[in-house]
Amino acid sequence: MPTRIAFEFETPGGTSPGSPGGTPRGRHTTSLTYERRGSGAPLLLLHGIGHHWQAWEPVLDILAAERDVIAVDLPGFGASDGLPQGCAYDLTTVTPVLAAFCTAIGVERPHVxxxxxxxxxxxxxxxEKAVRSVTALSPAGFWTESERRYAFGTLRAMRGAALSLPVPLIDRLSRTPAGRTVLTSTIYARPGRRSPEAVVAETHALREATGFHQTLAAGRTVLFRDDVPSLPVTIAWGTRDRLLLRRQGVRAKQAIPGARLVRLPGCGHVPMNDDPALVARVILDGSSTD
Structure with missing residues (x-):
């Protein structure tokens, strides 16, 4: 069963790319919801915008056979609280929140x-050396400006559609492969494989994501161009990613020369449901302590 925990976090103040106002320096309180399973080296799982921890459900039990898996709802998504008033949904703010969350649940430098x-x-x-290793599946931040505008426009359209569809229609669409394609084909290459219950739940999660617009606003000028030295880094990209095109993986490799770049054949933007066995193996290899 998911757990909810309240904790304090400290922000350094100032601004980061994409956060015009930034977050004032100081201590704040929030609470996050998470699912924890398995045993072994700790592995933190972070979902995408508008989603929730259940995005990882197709691979959770596979990972939990070898890892202490913690799948968390990010601030303003799923069942987690939004950030306190005045806090920007930018990297400078959300990163300390996640670091403080790990401390609150007794985890030091997990794999992520x-x-x-x-x-x-x-x-x-x-x-920031807050983790032991990184596996990034179609990570944001390696776009050109036109690619970013396309992705953000697509995300806004998805959110608008989720808000406009009557709940009974969402339920009906979820019951057929064609309907699940209508609801989720932007992020899944094989939307028919997603269960009706999961499609309904994630459509509601997108509708109710209180941090959606603030997160998009904070991402307008984000470009990740920093190296991540001295850590194992894996970057994996679905060959059928329709939201963040796979050529962005080449730019990620250029920014992080030591990273392992992996293709996920036949997978879309959220690959965990398209090929659970492959994605789980990539994550386990990326978080290996051998």
Whole structure:
């Protein structure tokens, strides 16, 4: 069963790219919801914008056979609280939140794997040496300006559609492969494989994501161009990613020369459901302590 924990975090103040106002320096309180399974080396899982920890459900039990897996709802998404008033949803703020969350649950420098926004946050945690290794699945932040505008426009359209669809229609669409394609084909290459219950739940998560617009606003000028030295880094990209095109993986490799760049054949932007066995193996290899 998911757990909810309240904790304090400290922000350094100032601004980071994409956060015009920034967050004032000081201590703040928030609470996050997370699912924890398994045993072994700790592995933190970070989902993408508009999603929730259940995005990792297809691979959770595979990973939990070898890792102490912690899948968390990011601030303003899923069942987690939004950030306190005055806090920007930028890297400078959310990264300390995640570091403080790990401390609050008794985890020191976990391995981390993230998808999309979660991949960007994972790389930032790696750059700050707050984690042992990084596996980033289609991470944000390696786009050109036109690619960023396309991705953000697509995300806004998805959010608008989720808000406009009547709940009974979402339920009906989820019951057929064609309907699940309508609801989720932007992020999954094989949307028919997603269960009706999961599609309904993640559509509601997108509708109710209180941090959605603030997170997009904070990402307008984000470009990740920092190396992540002295840590194992894996960057994996689905060959059928329709949101962040796979050529962005080449730029990620150029920014982080020591990273292992992996293709995920037949996978979309959120690859965990498209090929759970492959994605789990990539994460386990990336977080190996051997």
């Amino acid at each position: 794997a993230g998808n999309s926004l979660g991949g960007l946050l994972s790389l930032r945690l790696g750059h």
